[in-house]
Amino acid sequence: MTADWQPSASLATLQARERLMRATRAFFHARGVLEVDVPLVQSGANCDRGVVPMALDERYLITSPEHPLKRLLAAGYGDVWASCPCFRSGEQGQRHAPEFRMLEWYRCGFTLTQLITETVELLATLTELAADTECYSYRDAFRHHLDLDPMTASENELLAALDSNEREAVTNRLDCLDLLLSEHMQPHFAPDRWTVISDWPADQAAQARLLTDPADGAALAARFEVYRGRLELANGYHECCDADELSARLHAEGKAPERSSELRPDAHLAAAMRHGLPDCCGVALGFDRAVLLATGVSSLAETMAFDWNRA
Amino acid sequence: MGMINTNELKNGIKLIFNNEPYVALNVDFVKPGKGAAFYKIKVQNLLTGNVLDKTLRSGEKTESADVVDTDMEYLYYDGNDFVFMDTTSYEQVSITEKSVGNSKEFLLENMQCQVTLWNGQAIAVKLPNNVVMEVTYTEPAIKGDTQSRVMKDATLQTEAVVQVPTFIETGEKVIIDTRTREYLGRTKD
Numbered sequence: 257m258t259a260d261w262q263p264s265a266s267l268a269t270l271q272a273r274e275r276l277m278r279a280t281r282a283f284f285h286a287r288g289v290l291e292v293d294v295p296l297v298q299s300g301a302n303c304d305r306g307v308v309p310m311a312l313d314e315r316y317l318i319t320s321p322e323h324p325l326k327r328l329l330a331a332g333y334g335d336v337w338a339s340c341p342c343f344r345s346g347e348q349g350q351r352h353a354p355e356f357r358m359l360e361w362y363r364c365g366f367t368l369t370q371l372i373t374e375t376v377e378l379l380a381t382l383t384e385l386a387a388d389t390e391c392y393s394y395r396d397a398f399r400h401h402l403d404l405d406p407m408t409a410s411e412n413e414l415l416a417a418l419d420s421n422e423r424e425a426v427t428n429r430l431d432c433l434d435l436l437l438s439e440h441m442q443p444h445f446a447p448d449r450w451t452v453i454s455d456w457p458a459d460q461a462a463q464a465r466l467l468t469d470p471a472d473g474a475a476l477a478a479r480f481e482v483y484r485g486r487l488e489l490a491n492g493y494h495e496c497c498d499a500d501e502l503s504a505r506l507h508a509e510g511k512a513p514e515r516s517s518e519l520r521p522d523a524h525l526a527a528a529m530r531h532g533l534p535d536c537c538g539v540a541l542g543f544d545r546a547v548l549l550a551t552g553v554s555s556l557a558e559t560m561a562f563d564w565n566r567a
Numbered sequence: 568m569g570m571i572n573t574n575e576l577k578n579g580i581k582l583i584f585n586n587e588p589y590v591a592l593n594v595d596f597v598k599p600g601k602g603a604a605f606y607k608i609k610v611q612n613l614l615t616g617n618v619l620d621k622t623l624r625s626g627e628k629t630e631s632a633d634v635v636d637t638d639m640e641y642l643y644y645d646g647n648d649f650v651f652m653d654t655t656s657y658e659q660v661s662i663t664e665k666s667v668g669n670s671k672e673f674l675l676e677n678m679q680c681q682v683t684l685w686n687g688q689a690i691a692v693k694l695p696n697n698v699v700m701e702v703t704y705t706e707p708a709i710k711g712d713t714q715s716r717v718m719k720d721a722t723l724q725t726e727a728v729v730q731v732p733t734f735i736e737t738g739e740k741v742i743i744d745t746r747t748r749e750y751l752g753r754t755k756d
Contacts, residue, residue: 304601305601305602306598306599306601306602306603306604307601346574346604346625346626347596347598347604348574348596349595349596349597349598350595350596351596352596352598419620419622421619421620421621421622422605422622424622425605425622425623425624425627426624427624430602430603431603431624433602434598434599434602434603434605435597435603435605435622437599437602438597438598438599438602438605439597439607460601460602462601481599481600488599488600491600491601514626516626540600542600
C-alpha cells in the first residue's frame, strides 16, 4: 500500500485517461454534438431508483447531468453532451465510487437503435476493442441465462433462482431481479464483445418512454444498458416526453419508502418538460469504467488521480 | 457491541452472525446503475474456521463483534487450563484447552503469544510464526550427512512430532514454522 497523500492512479493510467477524454471530444465534435458545462449543484434532486443524492446547503449535488441537458434540449439547443463529476451517496466498491465522471449525451430524432450503435462506437473507439455486439431484450436475457421470464415469474420462482444467503437480503421483487441480473447473469456475459440489454420492465423505466411487448402486451421501457463482460458501462433511454407522466414518476421515486429523507424533485426540469422536450434519445456512460476497461487496471480507484479514500 | 452500517464493512472487520464471531475476508459492493445496492461478503467463523458467503442490503445494520487481539505471555498449565499473563496489565487469564486448540503443540512457558478475546473471553491463541524447540527424541543421525533432503520424525519438548532432516540429533534445538509445522533450521541458542 502506498501512503494516503500519494495518487491512487499511476502516471501511465492518467496519461491514458487524458487520451480517452481527447478522443471523446474529437468523437462528439466530428458528429456536431455540442459540449456544455452544467452546474454540479442544483436546486432540485435527480430522483432515480437506487440512487441517493448528496445534499449541500439545501441543494443537491448532481447524480448525472440529465436535468440541465434536457433543459437545453427543451430550449431548442439541439444535440448536447457533457462530461462532469457526479456524486452518489454510499456507492463505494471496486467498480463504484461516490464521486465519479459521467459522459452523457442526447440526440434529437435518433431511434434507440441508432443511439445503441453510437454508444458502442464510442466505447470501441475509447477502448480500441471491436464493436461486436450481442443484443438481448431484458426478458430474453433472463430466459437465456436463468430460464425465467422476469415479467411473469412469481416471487417464489425468483427467490428460488437466488443463493440461500441472498434470499435473506432481498425485500421485494425488484431486489430479486437486481441481484439475479448483477450476480447470476452479468458474470456470464461474453467477455469478448459488448452485451446490450434493451426493453426493460416498465417499473425500471426511470426517464424512458413506455412500450408494450407485442407478444403479450407486457409494459416495457425504451431503455438499454451496455456491458463489457460483467462491467456495466452505459445506460440510455428513448426519452419520455410526457411532462405529467414523468413528473408523477419522479415525485413517487422522491418519496420511495426506502429513502431516509424525501427528495425535492427538480422544478426546472418539470417546467422544461411542460414547455416540451423534443423527440430524443439520451445515454450516460461511466467514464472511469471506460478508463478501467481501456487500461486493464482492477479497480475504479486506480483510474482516478485521487480516489474517495484519498480525497 | 454496537451495530454498524454496511458502508463501514471492510476486510478484517469482526461481525456477529448466528451468535458467533466472524472476520470479513472479502467485501464486494454490488449495484446496477439504477437499482438496489448489496454487499456480498465472505466471512470466516473465528471459532470454527468455517467460511460463509453473506449478502447484506446496503444501508442495513449488522452487529459488530467485540473482538480484540492482546499480547500475552504463556505462564503454565494448571492441570485444567492454560494460564497466560497480559503483558500490559500483568493480569492473569486462564484459557481452556479448547480455545488454545492446535497452538498447544508448540506452546512453551514464557512464550509471547497473541490472544484473541471475544467479549473478554479468550477464543484463540496465535503463536509466534517461528519457535525454537529442543528435540527430545529422534533416530540417531546418519554420519556425514549434513545436506540430506531426506526427512525423519522428531519428537519435540512439547511432545509434538515434526519432520526434520536426518542429520538432526536428540538434544539439538530446531526452528519450526508454527503455521506450517515446517523445519526451518537448527540453532545453538
